[in-house]
Amino acid sequence: MSAITLSGVHKWYGDYHALRNVDLDIAPGERIVICGPSGSGKSTLIRCINGLESHDQGRIAIGDEEVREDARALQRVRIRVGMVFQSFNLFPHLTIVENCMLAPVRVGEASPAEARERAHALLDRVRIGDQKDKYPGQLSGGQQQRAAIARALCMRPEIMLFDEPTSALDAEMVKEVLDIMTALASDGMTMLCVTHEMGFAREVADRVVFMDAGQIVEIGEPTAFFSAPKHDRARAFLGQLIH
Amino acid sequence: MSYVRTAPEAILPAPVVARPSLAASLFGDAASSLATVFITLVALAALPHLFAWAVTNGVWVGDGEACRDAGACWAFLRAKTPFILFGIYPEDERWRPMVAVGIFVVLTIWSLPRKHWTRATLFGWIAGIVAALLLMGGKTIGLTEVPTSAWGGLPITILLTVLSLALGFPAAVLLALGRRSPHPALRWLSTGFIELVRGLPLLSMLFVASIMVPLLLPDGVTIDNLFRALVALTFSAAAYLAEVVRGGLQGVPRGQEEAARALGLSWAQAMRLVVLPQAIRNVIPPLTNTVVVIVKNTSLVLVVGLFDLLSAGRVALSDPDWPAPYAETYLMIALIYFTICYAFARYALHLERTLGQVRR
Numbered sequence: 314m315s316a317i318t319l320s321g322v323h324k325w326y327g328d329y330h331a332l333r334n335v336d337l338d339i340a341p342g343e344r345i346v347i348c349g350p351s352g353s354g355k356s357t358l359i360r361c362i363n364g365l366e367s368h369d370q371g372r373i374a375i376g377d378e379e380v381r382e383d384a385r386a387l388q389r390v391r392i393r394v395g396m397v398f399q400s401f402n403l404f405p406h407l408t409i410v411e412n413c414m415l416a417p418v419r420v421g422e423a424s425p426a427e428a429r430e431r432a433h434a435l436l437d438r439v440r441i442g443d444q445k446d447k448y449p450g451q452l453s454g455g456q457q458q459r460a461a462i463a464r465a466l467c468m469r470p471e472i473m474l475f476d477e478p479t480s481a482l483d484a485e486m487v488k489e490v491l492d493i494m495t496a497l498a499s500d501g502m503t504m505l506c507v508t509h510e511m512g513f514a515r516e517v518a519d520r521v522v523f524m525d526a527g528q529i530v531e532i533g534e535p536t537a538f539f540s541a542p543k544h545d546r547a548r549a550f551l552g553q554l555i556h
Numbered sequence: 557m558s559y560v561r562t563a564p565e566a567i568l569p570a571p572v573v574a575r576p577s578l579a580a581s582l583f584g585d586a587a588s589s590l591a592t593v594f595i596t597l598v599a600l601a602a603l604p605h606l607f608a609w610a611v612t613n614g615v616w617v618g619d620g621e622a623c624r625d626a627g628a629c630w631a632f633l634r635a636k637t638p639f640i641l642f643g644i645y646p647e648d649e650r651w652r653p654m655v656a657v658g659i660f661v662v663l664t665i666w667s668l669p670r671k672h673w674t675r676a677t678l679f680g681w682i683a684g685i686v687a688a689l690l691l692m693g694g695k696t697i698g699l700t701e702v703p704t705s706a707w708g709g710l711p712i713t714i715l716l717t718v719l720s721l722a723l724g725f726p727a728a729v730l731l732a733l734g735r736r737s738p739h740p741a742l743r744w745l746s747t748g749f750i751e752l753v754r755g756l757p758l759l760s761m762l763f764v765a766s767i768m769v770p771l772l773l774p775d776g777v778t779i780d781n782l783f784r785a786l787v788a789l790t791f792s793a794a795a796y797l798a799e800v801v802r803g804g805l806q807g808v809p810r811g812q813e814e815a816a817r818a819l820g821l822s823w824a825q826a827m828r829l830v831v832l833p834q835a836i837r838n839v840i841p842p843l844t845n846t847v848v849v850i851v852k853n854t855s856l857v858l859v860v861g862l863f864d865l866l867s868a869g870r871v872a873l874s875d876p877d878w879p880a881p882y883a884e885t886y887l888m889i890a891l892i893y894f895t896i897c898y899a900f901a902r903y904a905l906h907l908e909r910t911l912g913q914v915r916r
Contacts, residue, residue, distance in 0.1 A: 363818055365814055365817065365818060384822065384823075388820050388822065391817065391818055391819065391820040392820045394818075395818075395819075396815075396818040398811060398814070398815060400809075400811050402809075402811040402812060402814065402815035403815075404812065404815070404816075404830050404834075405834065406833050406834055406837065406911075415819070415821075415829060415830075416819035416820055416821060419821060419825055419829065420819065420820040420821055420825075421820070461815075464819070465818075465819070468819060468820065
């Protein structure tokens with residue numbers, strides 16, 4: 314069964330048609346990079362997948378669990394799908410380890426001791442184990458984003474969504490976050506990344522999805538996509554990027 | 557000039573910037589010197605009179621006769637303080653309001669350190685409030701019954717303050733959330749309540765609660781006057797606090813709720829564990845402001861015949877055996893209010909500093 318299924322998905326913001334008849338099938342373990350010009354619907358698409366935005370038409374499913382407007386169904390989806398945001402969105406009033414423990418204890422029914430152990434292991438894995446008792450405001454942007462990745466992983470998701478995870482970072486910190494994401498990909502995590510990091514896409518992605526004006530206009534393997542984009546808009550987009 | 561350093565520049569200590577001294581701020585230039593001299597002269601002119609009134613001609617012991625044509629009548633306070641503090645509560649039973657006040661003092665001091673902010677402390681407060689009410693009333697626990705109309709002074713002020721805040725604050729949080737809700741009915745209801753209560757003078761609400769409500773009730777049904785005043789105070793507290801909390805909610809980025817929801821937290825959990833703690837931290841200063849106003853607003857219940865501190869003071873002043881020393885009595889009552897409000901403000905400042913350290 315597909316990890317994520319989207320079929321005939323439409324979404325409007327008022328009169329603005331943000332997603333236009335999007336179809337996509339993602340297999341378990343697959344790594345997808347979504348790229349495209351700003352305003353093309355990339356973020357909207359992945360925010361619909363965990364129900365942060367509701368779609369107006371069509372069907373989205375995580376495995377056999379349909380994403381629909383029902384509190385329990387949405388919670389089941391969100392437990393299975395982790396998300397990392399452009400602006401990190403760590404909880405500033407909690408320490409890093411408390412950020413990681415909150416959802417496992419309150420939602421996942423882990424005991425505090427169990428959640429703490431899990432948090433420590435994952436914080437070590439993203440290489441900020443020594444920062445665990447600090448508050449988010451005391452960490453650099455790169456460290457905060459790695460903490461946010463660990464926080465999402467603490468719920469043991471099957472799928473990870475990344476919404477431009479490196480766009481708010483200084484150039485020097487982009488690599489440390491991408492390294493963590495690459496390591497996660499090589500562990501077999503199903504990943505869906507909206508990113509402008511074409512080097513990452515080339516190295517990690519199984520498929521690159523190119524969006525324009527709310528539609529998927531091209532899907533291809535990275536080598537094919539980057540060397541010979543078929544769609545005019547994709548060619549123009551890639552031409553703008555500095556490699 | 558060379559633009560590129562071939563050898564590292566030395567790391568230099570920062571230049572010393574002198575902070576203005578007290579002397580400089582008092583006599584730094586002509587204008588401040590003039591202001592300093594002027595204020596000192598005014599103070600020197602007033603102080604001897606004040607000193608003569610309060611100390612030299614002040615009466616410390618004696619009765620009403622001794623106070624006639626004298627300065628400050630401190631002897632009156634000595635005689636009347638128990639009455640001002642406990643009102644017309646029967647003298648033989650005064651230990652009961654004393655214990656009630658003691659319960660609140662102990663609970664307050666216990667609750668100060670953050671590590672005591674637990675569920676157990678919350679239950680302690682509920683138990684303390686119930687115990688104080690039972691003790692003051694007396695009937696339920698086998699003591700002489702004292703009706704609420706005979707309760708008075710400090711216990712009334714404390715009870716009204718604590719209860720209107722304890723009931724008003726949770727209501728305020730719900731109202732603030734309701735006003736931001738996407739559901740129109742909830743939004744209109746919350747907005748309507750807040751705007752209505754905010755737009756009405758508290759005095760008129762107290763009158764409505766104490767005079768109109770009994771007229772509207774069917775025969776034989778009565779609601780305690782103290783309780784009706786409490787409802788009016790709670791409504792007012794809830795409406796004002798709700799707007800402060802709403803201000804705090806607006807300061808929390810949307811991404812916080814989204815991150816919490818994306819982790820699987822329910823809306824209520826996201827609010828309780830993520831959004832509200834940040835929202836309330838952001839508004840500690842205006843919250844303190846509103847709370848202090850609420851504390852002092854409890855004194856308005858004197859218009860509906862309840863004996864809070866202020867009205868007990870006024871009744872004490874009507875004793876014909878004494879020459880009615882208003883200034884002294886109001887000074888003492890003012891001092892009690894000031895102590896409560898100032899202590900609260902200092903504590904809120906402490907919270908602001910310790911909780912506010914963690915910033916984005």
